[in-house]
Amino acid sequence: MWKYRLGAIGLIILAVLVGYFVYSTELGDSKHAFKLGLDLRSGSHLVYRADTASLDSADVEGAMTSLREVIERRVNLFGVSEPIVQVEQGGVLGGGENRLIVELPGVTDLNEATALIGATPLLEFKLVRPEMEKLSDEELKTKTLGEVFVSTELTGRFLQEAQLQFDSNTTGEAAVLIDFNKEGSDLFAKITKENVGHVLAIFLDGVPISSPVIRQEITGGSAVISGGFTPTEARDLVRNLNYGALPVAISLISTQTVGATLGDQATDAGVKAGIWSLIIIAAFLVLWYRLPGLLASIALVAYVALNLAIFKLIPVTLTAAGIAGFILSLGMAVDANILIFERMKEELRKGRVLHDAMREGFARAWLSIRDSNISSILTAIILFYFATTPIVRGFALVFIIGVGTSMFTAITFSRTLLYAMQMKEGKIGRFLFGSGVLNAASDYSTKR
Amino acid sequence: MSIISRRKIWYIISGILLVASLGSLLVWGLNLGIDFKGGSIMEVVYTDNTVSVVDIEQVLTPLELGSFSVRPTVDGEHSGFIIRTRELSDSDHVIALTALSFEGTKTAEELRFNSVGPLLGKEAIGKSLWAIVLVLLVIILFIAFAFRKVSEPVRPNGGSVGRVSSWKYGIIAIIALIHDVLIPTGVFSYLGHTQGVEVDTLFVTALLVVLGFSIHDTIVVFDRIREHLRLDKENHGKKPFEEIVGESVDETIGRSINTSLTTLFALLALYFIGPTATQMFALALSIGVIAGTYSSIFIASPLLVTMEKWGSKR
Secondary structure: OHHHHHHHHHHHHHHHHHHHHHHHOOOOOOOOOOEEOHHHHOEEEEEEEEEOOOOOHHHHHHHHHHHHHHHHHHHHHOOOOOOEEEEEEOOOOOOOOEEEEEEEEOOOOHHHHHHHHHOOOEEEEEEEOHHHHOOOHHHHHOOOHHHHEEEEEEEHHHEEEEEEEEOOOOOOOEEEEEEEOHHHHHHHHHHHHHOOOOEEEEEEOOEEEEOOEOOOOOOOOEEEEEEEEOHHHHHHHHHHHHOOOEOOEEEEEEEEEEOHHHHHHHHHHHHHHHHHHHHHHHHHHHHHHHHHHHHHHHHHHHHHHHHHHHHHHOOOEEOHHHHHHHHHHHHHHHHHHHHHHHHHHHHHHOOOOHHHHHHHHHHHHHHHHHHHHHHHHHHHHHHHHOOOOHHHHHHHHHHHHHHHHHHHHHHHHHHHHHHHOOOOOOHHHHHHHOOOOOOHHHOHHHHO | OHHHHOHHHHHHHHHHHHHHHHHHHHHHOOOEOHHHHOEEEEEEEEOOOOOOHHHHHHHHHHHOOOOOEEEEEOOOOOOEEEEEEOOOOHHHHHHHHHHHOOOOOOOEEEEEEEEEOHHHHHHHHHHHHHHHHHHHHHHHHHHHHHOOOOOOOOOOHHHOOOOOOHHHHHHHHHHHHHHHHHHHHHHHHHHHHHHOOOEOHHHHHHHHHHHHHHHHHHHHHHHHHHHHHHHHHHOOOOOOHHHHHHHHHHHHHHHHHHHHHHHHHHHHHHHHHOOHHHHHHHHHHHHHHHHHHHHHHHHHHHHHHHHHHHHHHO
């Protein structure tokens, strides 16, 4: 008995400490403060489709990684706090599309956001198809860019640095000198070596801006873009290229913006709903199951503290749907307790003493609890993997954590508390372990 | 006992609800949200309450945004609107916002803007269907697992011919699941037609959670029935099947109702005081949880008795 009492005291102290951690990390600036999703604090969520059709499948991953890095740099430069930039595969159902997801907390002006990302230049080097070189200029005009040019592997991905340059010998025209990194230099050397005498066009944002003819192999790893720029245009291009050039073209396919008002309202409402459901469930448990109900309510409070601490430590980005998942899990977490208590009552009715009834209750309800939680977890995992929206994914993650934690609090925690209550056999003990609002006579099973 | 013997009443109630749900689905279908069909949704609120739906329609019509819908959000002090259009590009969006400011005479705050490309919508439909199929598969496997121990006919019923073999438990569990999913879907079809409530990815999520919740409810009752059948056989008892099912339902009804109640308390708190974004989600779940609890007590177990009766008549 003392073993359980010590255990119970230990668990309660632990729960209080966890609760204090949750509370204290909300005061001031803590790195463990709750991470709120965009729908709770305002911001923009943008989904871009990356045009990787022209790439070798082996190069796609590298291109997407460098795409992410470029956009990340750009977004950071803009001073957005905690932006998220991530690559996502559309999967078979999404036609195998490669996507880039950009989340900009606090940025609610969608135009500002898309302009910021849209200003990233797309730099490509393309060769003219051999059969096209024979055509006259008039004939070329009837062809599309795709028919005339063929992509090379060389893109803005391999750019190291861009500089502004003025053509010294002739017109003094502004031009942009670009240096490739090692990999880019090798590629550039290879392409120029194999295509001496041919045109290697430089494309900026999908438009050919200069079409120099390769005279010899270039090994130095630098090229000049001279496209009749004004000095200002050239300066902007140099700046934009230095922040990073896109390796592949991107187009916006989905946006979501939440203003600050709505975000704050949703957070307040979510917290209120959570507190109320906790109060109502605890009140119900105490009124209906009496002493075990009270202990289950304490276990439920510990469940809340533990879950919130896990959300902070992982950390889980909370969304409105995530909060909904958490509130739903509050209601379902006590299922284990209810199964145990109902079983306990049955054992009591069969004439067992309190102590044995408790043990039997826990032992016999276990299989049912296990099955229920397994089916919930499997459902949540499927939801997580097939989630198309961050909303559904947020729900699924919170739900998985909730089901897992509830196994601990509703079983181990409440069992330890219950065993710690040494209950003498007798009227009071029987009453405290009975159920129903008035007395045992209001029990469903005795109505027969 | 009374629950089982009055089973005709429960069948009729469920029958009416199912027919109504199916009818609503066939006649009105579902009102798909932009998650699924693509498009844009914009919520704006003005600093005063002098703007009407007609005003909004008037400024938006010349913009050629295709067919759009304007729905007022209820709030006495400010005019607020939810505007649904085809998928808006960046520039369309700016043009629309400019128009909504009535040439700068009104100040509109954009609470949210959501835009989904049509391809992304198709993908969401595909993924949702896959998720549903997989969850159903898991549940069928779960049923098979839960009933794996019953290979012999469960109830020789003291020499009479009536038998309920284990696969029938499975079939009934699945019938109960269909019941539990059809009813919330029917309600949302009705709400979609009358209130413009949309079905989105969260609705599908709610359905899947309901599936997991209600199958478990049903299995707890069936487990108890089998436990009693075993005990009865060991004691060479000759209790009628109907009585055994009745006892089992009586014993588990407390647990079923109480679990559903605590879950419903949480969901109702979420519906009435929670964020608007998850209000319909809470509603779908509440309806599903109620239907799930109802079906495990009033449909699934009585159906076992009905099946056994059919078996013994033949």
